[in-house]
Amino acid sequence: MSALARCSPIYYNCDACKCVSSSQNHQTSENRNLVTNRRSSKPNRLILHNRSKNPNDPSLTRALREFADSGLMEDALHLFDEMNKADVFVWNVMIKGFTTCGLYHEALRFYSRMVLTGIKADSFTYPFVIKSAAGASSLLEGKTVHAAVIKLGFDSDVYVCNSLISFYMKLGCERDAEKVFDEMPERDVVSWNSIVSGFLAVGDGVRSLVMFKEMMECGFKPDRFSIMSALGACSHVEDCLRMGKEIHCYAIRSGIEDVMVLTSVLDMYSRYSEVSYAERVFNGMSNRNIVAWNVMIGCYARNGRGVDAFLCFQKMSERTDVITLINLLPACEEILEGRTVHGYATRRGFLPHVVLETALIDMYGEGGKVKSAEAVFDRMGEKNLVSWNSMIAAYVRNGENYSALKLFRELWDWDWDWDSSSLVPDSTTIASILPAYAESLSLSEGRQLHAYVVKARYSSNTIVLNSLVHMYAMCGDLEDARKCFDQVVFKDVVSWNSIIMAYAVHGFGRISVCLFSEMVTTSGVSPNKSTFASLLAACSISGMIDEGWDYFNSMKREYGIDPGIEHYVYMVDLIGRTGNLSSAKRFIEDMPFVPTARVWGSLLKASRNHNDITVAEFAAEQVLKMEHDNTGCYVLLLNMYSEAGRWEDVDRIKLLMKSQGVSKTTSCSTVVTRGRTHVFTNGDRSHVETNKIYEVLDIVSRMVEEEEEEEEESYVHCVSKMRPETLLKKKRNSPRRHSVRLATCLGLISTETGRAVVVRNNTRICRRCHEFLEKASKVTRREIVVGDSKIFHHFSNGCCSCGNYW
DNA sequence: ATAGGGTTAG
Numbered sequence: 001m002s003a004l005a006r007c008s009p010i011y012y013n014c015d016a017c018k019c020v021s022s023s024q025n026h027q028t029s030e031n032r033n034l035v036t037n038r039r040s041s042k043p044n045r046l047i048l049h050n051r052s053k054n055p056n057d058p059s060l061t062r063a064l065r066e067f068a069d070s071g072l073m074e075d076a077l078h079l080f081d082e083m084n085k086a087d088v089f090v091w092n093v094m095i096k097g098f099t100t101c102g103l104y105h106e107a108l109r110f111y112s113r114m115v116l117t118g119i120k121a122d123s124f125t126y127p128f129v130i131k132s133a134a135g136a137s138s139l140l141e142g143k144t145v146h147a148a149v150i151k152l153g154f155d156s157d158v159y160v161c162n163s164l165i166s167f168y169m170k171l172g173c174e175r176d177a178e179k180v181f182d183e184m185p186e187r188d189v190v191s192w193n194s195i196v197s198g199f200l201a202v203g204d205g206v207r208s209l210v211m212f213k214e215m216m217e218c219g220f221k222p223d224r225f226s227i228m229s230a231l232g233a234c235s236h237v238e239d240c241l242r243m244g245k246e247i248h249c250y251a252i253r254s255g256i257e258d259v260m261v262l263t264s265v266l267d268m269y270s271r272y273s274e275v276s277y278a279e280r281v282f283n284g285m286s287n288r289n290i291v292a293w294n295v296m297i298g299c300y301a302r303n304g305r306g307v308d309a310f311l312c313f314q315k316m317s318e319r320t321d322v323i324t325l326i327n328l329l330p331a332c333e334e335i336l337e338g339r340t341v342h343g344y345a346t347r348r349g350f351l352p353h354v355v356l357e358t359a360l361i362d363m364y365g366e367g368g369k370v371k372s373a374e375a376v377f378d379r380m381g382e383k384n385l386v387s388w389n390s391m392i393a394a395y396v397r398n399g400e401n402y403s404a405l406k407l408f409r410e411l412w413d414w415d416w417d418w419d420s421s422s423l424v425p426d427s428t429t430i431a432s433i434l435p436a437y438a439e440s441l442s443l444s445e446g447r448q449l450h451a452y453v454v455k456a457r458y459s460s461n462t463i464v465l466n467s468l469v470h471m472y473a474m475c476g477d478l479e480d481a482r483k484c485f486d487q488v489v490f491k492d493v494v495s496w497n498s499i500i501m502a503y504a505v506h507g508f509g510r511i512s513v514c515l516f517s518e519m520v521t522t523s524g525v526s527p528n529k530s531t532f533a534s535l536l537a538a539c540s541i542s543g544m545i546d547e548g549w550d551y552f553n554s555m556k557r558e559y560g561i562d563p564g565i566e567h568y569v570y571m572v573d574l575i576g577r578t579g580n581l582s583s584a585k586r587f588i589e590d591m592p593f594v595p596t597a598r599v600w601g602s603l604l605k606a607s608r609n610h611n612d613i614t615v616a617e618f619a620a621e622q623v624l625k626m627e628h629d630n631t632g633c634y635v636l637l638l639n640m641y642s643e644a645g646r647w648e649d650v651d652r653i654k655l656l657m658k659s660q661g662v663s664k665t666t667s668c669s670t671v672v673t674r675g676r677t678h679v680f681t682n683g684d685r686s687h688v689e690t691n692k693i694y695e696v697l698d699i700v701s702r703m704v705e706e707e708e709e710e711e712e713e714s715y716v717h718c719v720s721k722m723r724p725e726t727l728l729k730k731k732r733n734s735p736r737r738h739s740v741r742l743a744t745c746l747g748l749i750s751t752e753t754g755r756a757v758v759v760r761n762n763t764r765i766c767r768r769c770h771e772f773l774e775k776a777s778k779v780t781r782r783e784i785v786v787g788d789s790k791i792f793h794h795f796s797n798g799c800c801s802c803g804n805y806w
Numbered sequence: 807a808t809a810g811g812g813t814t815a816g
Contacts, residue, residue, distance in 0.1 A: 065807080092807075092808080093807080096808075123808075124807060126808085126809095127809050128808070128809095131808095131809075157808095158809080159809045160808085161809085162808095162809040162810065163808085163809050164809095165809090165810090166809070166810065190809055190810050191809090191810085192810095193809095193810045194809075194810050195810095196810095197810065197811070198810090223810095225810055225811050226810095228812060229810090229811080231812095260812045261812080264811095264812055264813095267812080267813070289812095289813095290813085291812060291813045292812095292813085293813095294813055295812090295814095298813080298814075321813095322814080323813060323814050324813095324814095325814095326813095326814045326815060327813085327814065329815085354815085355814055355815050356815080357815090358816080359815050360815095361815090362815065362816080384815095385816090386815055386816055387815085387816095389815095389816055390815070390816065393816075426816090428816050429816090431816095432816080
């Protein structure tokens with residue numbers, strides 16, 4: 001060991017060579033790595049001079065501070081090398097310098113060097129070190145430092161504790177943060193602010209507000225920091241508009257009205273859709289920065305004020321940033337400027353940018369431009385879970401369930417062992433994909449997803465549970481839909497709408513109505529447009545005519561909700577059901593909307609059910625004007641004409657269909673047994689258990705005493721003109737071998753006896769099958785649930801929940 | 807000398 005080293009009290013453990021060298025030698029070589037473009041200073045007399053216990057020259061210390069404070073860490077390092085390191089202060093200056101530059105790892109390395117050198121850290125050291133541990137997101141280092149803090153007795157220092165609170169909050173350890181806070185011998189405003197903003201940061205807005213209140217009760221006056229956090233909490237917690245307004249008033253009274261505070265106020269009003277309040281705050285701001293403009297644009301864009309959003313955007317001219325565009329995009333759907341904004345973003349060089357690209361996917365998805373959304377998604381260099389979720393949602397929203405499921409499976413099968421950054425479906429993913437399962441009717445896969453929901457601990461998430469309710473209901477399992485609904489602790493309007501609709505489509509309108517009154521009397525949740533849509537659906541499907549009218553009339557009168565076109569559709573169904581078709585027609589003519597194909601379709605269905613060809617022809621004409629490829633419309637006419645024996649009309653429609661390129665959809669039914677989905681077409685003999693299925697069908701048919709096929713007039717007509725192969729096809733299409741019966745029979749023999757047999761059918765069930773299923777439910781003593789293209793029929797003990805009208 | 811801060815996509 002050199003004389004130089006021996007006279008120095010400072011030794012340094014070298015990690016690289018395991019030697020113990022003098023700090024001077026080692027540091028110089030190590031620092032050379034950091035300070036690449038400068039020559040390191042050579043040891044000289046000055047250093048020998050400084051090796052003594054003499055304190056550092058005040059001018060040197062001042063210079064070091066100046067370097068560090070202005071971010072010149074290279075210069076600071078040089079100077080540091082030449083100074084006496086027995087002094088804690090110089091270490092603190094260095095650590096602080098690195099921390100403020102964001103060189104957190106460097107700061108932490110300096111701290112450990114300091115400890116290893118034998119210098120005792122003081123109460124000034126720790127706040128910086130802890131901040132660096134937070135910045136480096138290193139829970140382990142932070143906890144180690146915390147241990148040292150306790151050992152050295154700094155755990156009563158306000159500054160140290162305040163930084164510990166922020167550290168733990170930043171790393172999501174709110175319990176540790178709270179413990180530090182609770183055990184502090186004295187707290188100041190910063191302690192309170194740290195805990196209030198911390199709870200907000202970990203997503204617990206409620207506790208944030210609770211602490212804010214407690215802070216005031218303890219006699220602390222909220223400052224601008226407290227106000228900003230509390231306003232943020234109000235924005236993230238439901239029903240806190242009042243509280244937000246109170247805080248706004250407090251800010252005004254206390255004269256705290258700087259740009260940042262006002263921007264927080266603005267954001268709070270924006271999130272509560274209080275556009276005029278937001279405008280007032282924005283207009284009253286003496287100087288606005290880009291953030292304020294962005295918030296105002298977002299406020300307009302998300303509240304149906306697209307034009308104003310664009311006006312703001314124009315006023316900003318080129319002073320826009322990526323966030324401006326992200327906020328502007330929701331307005332594009334309304335203004336139809338999506339592509340323009342996309343182009344603008346490209347020209348300004350804002351792309352690629354994950355959040356902006358994700359916002360573009362949403363925008364295209366909302367506007368029905370799935371292909372554009374897909375193009376953005378496919379070209380993204382960096383994708384996060386949100387991007388995947390948006391793309392899945394875009395597919396689902398536009399009915400591309402197959403693509404949605406494919407993408408979801410890709411995400412699902414992600415190689416999670418590859419590294420920790422791999423993407424794991426979250427509650428949003430689940431809530432987005434579940435409707436696709438509901439639409440694609442794959443109950444077994446939906447169940448698998450439910451299992452995942454439980455495993456991933458999303459089973460108390462309202463949004464997830466709501467979509468599970470919907471999925472189960474649409475897949476035919478009303479019982480499990482109800483179970484999920486009952487599991488929702490915090491029921492929102494969507495929860496209620498989902499369950500009301502579930503009972504409605506299953507033909508239990510009475511229960512829907514009861515649930516509605518429970519909703520308005522006890523739950524405290526206010527009904528919205530969709531609630532009434534579900535309710536009117538329930539009334540129309542279950543034939544509750546008077547109630548339907550009552551609800552329709554009370555919508556506007558009692559709840560201030562204007563009926564939309566969807567409500568009129570259900571009303572046409574409802575009126576049509578009574579058989580008063582002229583009244584239904586008049587209702588359509590008097591409604592304040594241009595009738596859609598769906599509205600006329602509703603009248604068409606009613607005229608078919610009441611066998612009124614004249615009205616049917618009129619309604620069909622209207623439908624075909626708008627949708628000349630509407631298969632269902634042609635088929636319905638075809639059936640009505642053939643039942644009436646109007647063969648020339650039958651042929652005319654057939655010709656029309658051919659010219660329009662429309663063909664009858666092949667009717668098929670599916671049933672799930674032991675997790676496997678079986679598909680049947682009419683007269684299908686392709687199933688491995690075909691013989692067994694037909695045997696069962698025979699037995700059940702005999703039990704229900706269905707009469708041998710009568711040679712109906714229509715049948716005779718067809719037969720007489722048919723070629724042999726067509727005749728064979730016709731025979732296969734006999735109601736006695738309809739797919740729905742085949743699927744039901746397989747269901748009867750391969751599912752548990754206690755459970756209902758659930759069959760899905762892509763077309764409307766024919767009268768004869770309906771009758772068959774009614775009787776079959778009685779003789780087999782099984783509940784049979786059949787979902788057709790619109791509703792579910794629950795056959796039980798000889799009766800159907802649809803009351804024989806569908 | 808030290809600690810705490812506003813905007814964005816689902």
